[in-house]
Amino acid sequence: MKVKRLTMPRATSGDGVAAAPASCYTGPAPLREVMFEQLDYLLAHNGKNCPSGCAECMRLKHVKFWLLEPFQGVI
Numbered sequence: 001m002k003v004k005r006l007t008m009p010r011a012t013s014g015d016g017v018a019a020a021p022a023s024c025y026t027g028p029a030p031l032r033e034v035m036f037e038q039l040d041y042l043l044a045h046n047g048k049n050c051p052s053g054c055a056e057c058m059r060l061k062h063v064k065f066w067l068l069e070p071f072q073g074v075i
Ligand SMILES: [Zn+2]
Pocket: 044, 045, 046, 047, 050, 051, 054, 055, 056, 057, 058
């Protein structure tokens, strides 16, 4: 998944003269940032406040399984 990062273009160049329009696209967000943002979102789905069969709770269950799979049997 790619997430666009946006910045606010500057209205002037600092001396009161309108600056050339700056590009608003600065590149994709770092993968680590995107992943932790997604995990934070999914972790709010712990089933306690969700309706039965919540799709995001199922996503959390799948993500949790795959993230912890390499450690199964290690501990
Ligand atoms: Zn949920």
